[in-house]
Amino acid sequence: MRSIIIAILVLTACMSIAQTKDTSIFKLPIKMDDVVIKAVRKGWDVQGFIKRVKTDTTFYKAFRSLHVLTWYATNDVRVYNNKGGVQASLYSKTKQLYSNGCRTMQVLEEKTTGDFYNRKRQYNYYTAELYAYLFFTQGKKCGEDDYVTGGIRKVGNNKNESNSYKLKQLMFNPGSRVTGVPLMGDKSAIFEPEIAKMYDFKLSSQEHDGEDCYVFSAIPKKGYEKEVVYDNLTTWFRKSDYSIVARDYSLSYRAGVYDFDVRMKVRMTHAHGKMVPSYIEYDGNWHVFTKKRERVKFVTNIRYTP
Secondary structure (H helix, E strand, O other): OHHHHHHHOOOOOOOOOOOOEEEEEOOEEEEEOHHHHHHHHOOOOHHHHHHHHHHOOHHHHHHHHHHHOOEEEEEEEEEEOOOOOEEEEEEEEEEEEEEOOEEEEEEEEEEEEEOOEOOOOOEOOHHHHHHHHHHOOOOOEEOOOOOOOOOOOOOOOOHHHHHHHHHHHHHHOOOOOOOOOOOOOOOOOOOOHHHHOOEEEEEEEEEEOOEEEEEEEEEEOOOOOOOOOEEEEEEEEEOOOOOEEEEEEEEEEEOOOEEEEEEEEEEEEEEOOEEEEEEEEEEEEEEEOOOOOEEEEEEEEEEEOO
16 A cells, blocks of 8 residues: 555646647647747757657756755655644754765754654654655665666665655656556556547746746646546756756546545755755645545755855
């Protein structure tokens, strides 16, 4: 059942498209605004760009770079009850120190409420456990790197790594097939013809936080909202090198034995010559048969040393 939970923890448009036209890309129409259309007329390789969308590794590399830098984080995790009140929470400030090829973490400040931990200081909520696995460093970790070759890496076979691998596929390669999630099938593979026909794909030119970007989005067509997994997938690609500077996700699904409704935002920044995450926002509501429903929101702000 935890493989179901990990799949739904994915655990991210600044302006509307004024005028759009259709052009054939990956056998389906894609709507483009006037700025993009003019770029295509001048020879911009839009098909090459779509291929980059499907095979991008810069987003994955950015998160791997967290393992090779020193940074400070503010962590705000809140668990809600069915009336909308805060049932448990964690607020902490942490510092990851990277030195001589190894990383360690210091807890500078921590406050908890409710039953966030049990008596043995273990997490009472699976979302919190996974958050800690992804963003907190336990002990000393050495010999890591941020090289990305041949796709997403699976490091080991333990429970957390197996679940993390599924999360990485949804988070860093959205639109790919993710195995091990009962009843979902290929619904996450939005670029496959049978799934893609349920979406409207759009490509526009926008500025995001001072960066000139191409924005690619996938939104369900009217009437297919309950048939798909991604309610919205919007990604901002910096025009200068196609690096991802921001991504918004919205996913929901109901399969009888489980249901989920998850939204996530990720924003990036530059530090030490690397593109790295600076802001992560998650808002998730999920339920698995025989398990208690979890309603969790978290916000993570990351600041890098000069």
